[in-house]
Amino acid sequence: MSKTTRATEMLDRSGVTYSLHSYDYDPSADRIGIQAASALDVPAGHVLKTLMLMADNTPACAVLPSDCELSMKKLAHALGAKSAQMMKPADAERITGFKVGGISPFGQKRNVPTVLEERALALESVFVNGGQRGLQIKLDPKQIVLVLGAKAASLIATA
Template identity: 55%
Template sequence: MAKSTPATTALEKAGIAFTLHEYDYDPNAARIGMQAAEALGIPPARLLKTLMAKAGGAVVCVLVPSDKEISLKRLAAAAGAKDAAMLPPAEAERITGYHVGGISPLGQRKRAATFIEQDALTHATVLVNGGRRGLQIEIAPADLVKATGAKAAALC
């Protein structure tokens, strides 16, 4: 089994059940989330990509299905901000403590307000990055919301 990450440690400390899935990470994939879903043989709507953004002046974490694109306008509205923009990769890595392609919404160095696409809550389980490239955590959406304090909103 994979070694623990800050994400898996956070879930274990919280007593939240999860399952780990490993796959061969392709750093050259055009869309990393889609490549992960395909490698694991799951529908892309169940694999949530973790995006780091700024809404107003605040850093936020955003979870959306790997086959969808985030609407920055909708994110800003959900966060009660005038505008939103994606963080540059280096800044996202510095804030989260994870490398791009391995950023998890769990166990981040600095906790950010988290938003989740509301449609993701309709699945029995979803997958999010486990804190390193090639590792996904399968978890019930309600437990993911509990662990991250995520606010559900229409983001895509």
């Protein structure tokens, strides 16, 4: 497994301190982020999933704890859009340049608006996908906002 991806290259160029963590990726897992958290022996809420969406027909990225569900209404509101829906996997791969299961918010082929679940900012460190299946990047969540120009907002669906 390569330890250099477009995601790590972007962080290196930005001068961000991070660490890489490999794990055995399970393509059959129901929830990849939760499987990654289990494999890394960290709380599921500390492993953030990267979701690619369309907000009013514009690509966007949402980053939130892997054990939470995204509220499309909250995401659309955060982006100033009327509606949002999940992007088709083939479109997500084409726009990001990463394979599903390995999509990182960093180093995507195209810059898209990114929204981070605001609760993540209360954590000292989080894990995000490193740009390939089985590779996680551990970093200060504030770096997601700084490097990507991401917006922090409430994104979690309430029961």
